[in-house]
Amino acid sequence: MDLVSKENMYYIRGGHNLFENVAFEEQIQTISSLLKMRCSYSENLHFLIGSGCSRNAIPLMNDTFDIIKSNHADVRMVFEQYTGEKDIESFLSWLATAMKFFTEGSNEYKKYDSVYTIIKKEFLRSINLNLFRHETDLALDDQEMKTLQNYINFYNGVFSHRQHKKVLSPINVFTTNYDLFNEIAFEKLKIHYTNGFSGFVTRTFDPSVFHIRLVDEENRYKDKWNPIRKYVKLYKIHGSIDWQFDVETKTIKQRKLDLDNTSNVVIFPTMLKHFETQQTPYSELFREFTVNLQKKNSTLIVLGYGFPDEHINQLIAQSLYYEDFNLIIFGNQNEEKAKAFIDANGDHSNFHFIGGDFENKNDAHYFANVIRLLGDDVKNATPDE
DSSP states (O other), rough: OOOOOOOEEEEEEEEEETTEEEEEHEEEEEHHHHHHHHHHHEEEEEEEOOOGGGGSSOOOHHHHHHHHHHOOHHHHHTTTTTOSSSHHHHHHHHHHHHHHSOOOTSHHHHHHHHHHHHHHHHHHHOOOOGOOOOSSGGGGGGHHHHHHHHHHHHHHHHHEEEEEEEEOSOOOEEEEEOHHHHHHHHHTTOOOESSSSSOOOOOOOOGGGGGGGEEEOSSSSSSSSSSSSSSEEEEEEEEEEEEEETTTTTHHHHHHHHTTTTTTTTETTTTGTSSSOOOTHHHHHHHHHHHHHSSEEEEEESOOOOOOOOHHHHHHHHTTTTTTOOOEEETTTTSHHHHHHHHHHHTSEEEEEEEEEESSSOOSSHHHHHHHHSSTGGGGGOOOO
16 A cells, blocks of 8 residues: 655754654655665675564563563572663673572572573574574464565565676674574575574584685586675674574584473573673674674664663774665664663764655664665555564
8 A cells, every 4th residue: 555645754963853854755755766776886885683573573671571570589689789770681690690699509599590590591492483483484473474475575676686796795794683583584495594603414603614615516617706695794783593502612603493492502791600701702793893884885774672781882883884785774763772872873874764654653763664665665565563
């Protein structure tokens, strides 16, 4: 159906909303053109994908945390002693730090360890396991299928605009999500990708694989090998539901999740329990994030991310000082942490913050609507809830 002109988006650039007194049809065409141009001509194209892109299928972490607290008296009791940030990641970090002050096996250690284990296991359980038995789509419910289709449509849209003969670099996808929607979408679309693991029978985290160059050998008479066009480097900077820390070898392995043994599943910040400092794999992944954002003619497009991680926010903000770097954020300017990021960085000319009303109030930044903006006929596109 046609988009109606009563809706209104905003486009913050250089500290101002460029969409004041601009008709809605012109607004969507402007953003659609911006997206397509950056996907087509950015020599180095990066995406940061947050939990908002998977939220229809997987509850947000803090919603899950509220349920855990309501169902477990022990968690509530310990949480009442906690005075830091009230999100689940900050609380888990606090628990991991607290355990270091007590002897393993002591009553105090057991109390914190029990709460820590409950939260981690219940959080992993909240990520519907049917999603990871994806040998058949019949295992997915309606919301999971819709979310997976969003990811498929998104990457189809991105690569449809990235066919320019001068653009040969792979796409970098950085995500704070633990789910496997990206991987499943790549496999269904037959997109080549690496996630930092090497090996087939035993897959071990090895960040050097991010620097391997895949080439197209289809024409055996070529004098010059061209890189494969449809190639993605996937950086799961907070870990993944199918990563496990191997205590014996001190390495990260890729294995299917077993809910009966979740102690060594590598999801941030729970692995801080094993390390004195933030080490493998997080240090390598964040290093890759920093290095890639510094590459020439780079664009970072941010989707479904609410700016909860100050470390990530600082790395993005630092990149704004490079003249050939562009930051495009789809978000809600009324959210506290997004507003703080805009206030601190919005006066840069290479800063683009897009949101507002699309079909409904404050829905312009929704993943499905951004996908529509990537389409060839955004004006007449049918909305996907």
